[in-house]
Amino acid sequence: MGEEGKAGASLSDRAVDWLVALDCGTADRAAFEAWRTADPRHAAAFAQAAATWRRTADPRLSVLLDQPAEAQQPATEPTPPPPAMLSRRAVAGGALAALVATVGTGTFLAWPRRAYAATAVGERRTLILPDGSYALLNTDTRVGWRFDDERDFWIERGEATLLVREAAKPFRLNSDPIDARLGAGKFNLRLERESAQLLVLAGRAAAVYRGTLARTLAAGNALVVDGAGAQVSHFSPAAIAAATAWERGEIVFNGMRLDRALAEFNRYLPEKIVLQDADLAPTRLGGSFRIADPDGFLQALQQGFDIGHRQQGNQIRLFRRRAA
Amino acid sequence: MAWLRDIDIWFADRVFVFSDQHRRYAIKLARQPEEAEELVQEAYARLFALDDWSSIANPHAFTMRIIRNLAIERFRRADIVRLDQSALLRAVDIADDDPTPDVVAMDRAELRQVATVMQDMPPRMREALYLRRIEGLPPAQVAERMNISVSTVETHLVKALRLLVKRLDRRETGAKAEHATSWEKKERQGQV
Numbered sequence: 001m002g003e004e005g006k007a008g009a010s011l012s013d014r015a016v017d018w019l020v021a022l023d024c025g026t027a028d029r030a031a032f033e034a035w036r037t038a039d040p041r042h043a044a045a046f047a048q049a050a051a052t053w054r055r056t057a058d059p060r061l062s063v064l065l066d067q068p069a070e071a072q073q074p075a076t077e078p079t080p081p082p083p084a085m086l087s088r089r090a091v092a093g094g095a096l097a098a099l100v101a102t103v104g105t106g107t108f109l110a111w112p113r114r115a116y117a118a119t120a121v122g123e124r125r126t127l128i129l130p131d132g133s134y135a136l137l138n139t140d141t142r143v144g145w146r147f148d149d150e151r152d153f154w155i156e157r158g159e160a161t162l163l164v165r166e167a168a169k170p171f172r173l174n175s176d177p178i179d180a181r182l183g184a185g186k187f188n189l190r191l192e193r194e195s196a197q198l199l200v201l202a203g204r205a206a207a208v209y210r211g212t213l214a215r216t217l218a219a220g221n222a223l224v225v226d227g228a229g230a231q232v233s234h235f236s237p238a239a240i241a242a243a244t245a246w247e248r249g250e251i252v253f254n255g256m257r258l259d260r261a262l263a264e265f266n267r268y269l270p271e272k273i274v275l276q277d278a279d280l281a282p283t284r285l286g287g288s289f290r291i292a293d294p295d296g297f298l299q300a301l302q303q304g305f306d307i308g309h310r311q312q313g314n315q316i317r318l319f320r321r322r323a324a
Numbered sequence: 325m326a327w328l329r330d331i332d333i334w335f336a337d338r339v340f341v342f343s344d345q346h347r348r349y350a351i352k353l354a355r356q357p358e359e360a361e362e363l364v365q366e367a368y369a370r371l372f373a374l375d376d377w378s379s380i381a382n383p384h385a386f387t388m389r390i391i392r393n394l395a396i397e398r399f400r401r402a403d404i405v406r407l408d409q410s411a412l413l414r415a416v417d418i419a420d421d422d423p424t425p426d427v428v429a430m431d432r433a434e435l436r437q438v439a440t441v442m443q444d445m446p447p448r449m450r451e452a453l454y455l456r457r458i459e460g461l462p463p464a465q466v467a468e469r470m471n472i473s474v475s476t477v478e479t480h481l482v483k484a485l486r487l488l489v490k491r492l493d494r495r496e497t498g499a500k501a502e503h504a505t506s507w508e509k510k511e512r513q514g515q516v
Contacts, residue, residue, distance in 0.1 A: 012489055013486055016482055016485045016489060017482055020481045020485060021478065023481070024463040024481070026474075026478060040369040040373040041365065041369040041372075043369075044335075044365065044368035044372045045365075046332070047332045047335040047336065048343075048368065050332050051332075051335065051336035052485065052492060055434070055488075055492075056458070060435055061435065061438060061439055061442070061458060064435065064436060064439035065443065149460060210432060
């Protein structure tokens with residue numbers, strides 16, 4: 001689209017000039033104000049430049065930009081000189097030259113990096129974040145964070161509960177598909193293949209789903225995203241207790257179907273439990289079990305429902321026991 | 325950033341986040357990218373001529389209505405109004421009274437777009453923008469880190485922001501242009 005009104009395009013350029021000059025401290029403020037108030041078109045052009053400028057400081061950008069840079073690094077990294085052959089001074093000089101050279105080619109060594117933590121299947125872990133907030137990671141979870149001008153926390157996969165401390169800097173929780181700005185309080189985010197859920201246990205969260213649906217959530221409410229879309233649900237105390245039971249090492253089934261209950265338990269098990277007899281799936285289960293004790297769960301199935309189990313390869317298969 | 329007024333922040337948060345929709349709607353009405361862009365720019369300028377902007381419940385819907393009214397004015401001045409256009413004008417339905425959500429983040433598609441434009445930039449330009457905006461270094465430190473003068477940093481930033489404004493404004497039409505290019509490529513390959 002070449003010629004979209006030359007006056008309009010140059011107005012936009014002019015607005016950019018002003019904005020950057022102001023940012024770099026080289027603008028004549030009075031002249032700028034005179035230009036801006038001369039015409040609402042000027043004011044509008046300036047505001048659009050400022051809005052675009054603001055987008056370039058979005059904390060999520062560094063993640064998008066990090067990945068290709070990381071991928072390129074092995075290819076662009078210069079071969080380090082063998083240290084034994086060089087004096088200390090020469091090494092220092094060489095390192096500096098290498099740094100300058102690398103920066104010169106546009107690789108950003110100095111880019112602030114995120115810190116990461118992850119848990120394996122069946123593992124749970126508590127992190128103390130730089131601001132004194134806590135993150136409890138459930139099984140098979142990967143998170144990242146960077147605390148500088150703002151507090152940013154990413155959940156890439158799995159599930160975590162955050163205990164956010166009060167602070168002047170906003171606390172941002174980033175994930176696909178839910179982003180949120182968290183106040184002081186306690187929050188649980190769970191990501192699954194086809195769904196995601198942000199549950200507010202205490203405090204308030206301003207949650208955004210894929211940039212479209214935005215809601216302020218109070219304690220007891222959850223933003224639930226699944227194939228059908230996103231909606232806010234209220235969680236009963238029993239549902240909240242079930243959703244947070246893992247923090248105490250427990251798993252709670254409130255009348256859940258066996259197939260769903262197995263999916264829940266399997267999140268924690270390297271060797272998965274599967275149904276050999278598909279017609280067992282609708283069996284409804286109640287009760288609470290220790291995550292670390294799948295045998296107790298299997299025993300309960302045997303005693304309560306006459307469902308047997310046997311090991312086959314790296315699976316545990318469930319079957320209906322026939323009366324002998 | 326003393327040069328940002330309340331109306332600038334209001335505009336960024338409540339109006340500009342929907343700029344894609346404004347452009348799409350304007351293109352539907354005007355059918356011509358140049359004219360559509362004029363409609364959008366004129367509508368934005370009208371917002372900045374308002375005294376009571378802060379009392380508008382739904383700034384997005386309000387902006388869409390200005391775009392529509394501007395389009396109607398143009399159609400009236402024209403001799404012939406096409407039927408499909410008048411139908412479109414009647415079909416605008418945005419509930420004006422629904423307040424817009426108080427938090428609207430840039431969506432992922434837009435974010436990726438910003439990242440893509442940044443990645444396509446010449447390395448020094450991108451580096452200056454990155455150090456200033458994402459690392460948040462003052463211009464003097466950016467200059468020092470890059471071993472250039474502050475005025476060169478300024479030049480890099482001006483070029484970078486111009487590029488961003490242009491590329492992001494043309495996302496809609498840009499997508500079409502891309503389509504056309506690949507089609508043209510096929511044509512050319514067919515001819516060879």
